[in-house]
Amino acid sequence: MLEIFASPSDAVKLIILGGGAFIVLVLLLSSFDLLGGKDKQMQRRINQVAGQRSTPDKPSTQPLESLRRNTSDSKIASVDRLIKGVVPNVGMLRQRLERSGWPLKIGDYLLICSGLCFTVALLLWLVLDFSLAVNLLAGFAVGFGVPHVVISRQIANRTKKFSSLLPEALDLIVRGVRSGLPVNETMKTIAEEIADPVGLEFQRISDQAKIGVSMDEAMWSTAKRLQIPEFNFLVISMSIQRETGGNLAEIIENLANMVRRREQMRLKVKAMSSEARASAMIIGSLPFIMCALISFINPGYMSTLFVDPRGWIMIGIGLSSLLVGLFIMAKMVRFEI
Secondary structure (H helix, E strand, C coil): CHHHHCCHHHHHHHHHHHHHHHHHHHHHHHHHHHHHHHHHHHHHHHHHHHHHHHCCCCCCCCCCCCCCCCCCCCCCHHHHHHHHHHCCCHHHHHHHHHHHCCCCCHHHHHHHHHHHHHHHHHHHHHHHCCCHHHHHHHHHHHHHHHHHHHHHHHHHHHHHHHHHHHHHHHHHHHHHHHCCCCHHHHHHHHHHHCCCCHHHHHHHHHHHHHCCCCHHHHHHHHHHHHCCHHHHHHHHHHHHHHHHCCCHHHHHHHHHHHHHHHHHHHHHHHHHCHHHHHHHHHHHHHHHHHHHHHHHHCHHHHHHHHHCHHHHHHHHHHHHHHHHHHHHHHHHCCCCC
16 A cells, blocks of 8 residues: 555645546536436425415515526626637527536536546546647547537437427327317417427427417427427428418328328338448447457557557558548438438
């Protein structure tokens, strides 16, 4: 145990590693709090309203939360101004985080990316002892690349779930219109009966209609934020029906059948391209698996590839060729429905 601290540099590295681990722990705890903060705030508001209704004659001493829409990108005002002045395409990034369905602000997202960058660069310096430039480049690539991929994956999953639940919502609109209910009431029914994310988005439309926003404006705003073709079809159909007239129930019913056929075609294409996607995954992972196996069996044989400058050139050429091949195969198995 004393041999660990025999060299001052080793002690410094251990101290820095402990600090990095503490930062990662803090970021993880903050991210969990961010992802669950919305439910805590909602429960706190419910408890406030319940307490006020139970004692109407007693004035409340707790400050009420503002009902105004929070448009800030960070909890700190100076950081919020810095984000609006430095970060390019703030609106696009804000819309992207909204589409994920997670209650993440731009400041929180950038904080997680920065912490991940620092952690990766620190681990590379402590474990592999790379140069400063390599550590920073790898930290930047992982710190901003991994959250970008995670957000993209979450958006894709949420979009897929929305498209699969949308026909049920359209059926509710058809039944409500045929029974004589106005469209606003059918939107409220969808928000209560259909699971998220469809129920949540229609709840927002219903809430905007309650405060005086026109139905067309609320739906077009939601369509611009979601960027889902099936929902765009619904908004266009309802807008044309309001301007020209016609049987709304029949229009929505035909739209529901079309959405179901699009989903069936998408699943059919996915099944037909499964072999090509499996081949791409195997081919893409095979070089890394073989590298790990050879390094485990004979570490000295593979170490030359990472030490010699010519080995770095070969690694760069190989990774570039692999990425180009995977990109071409991904384009070949991806079809627009």
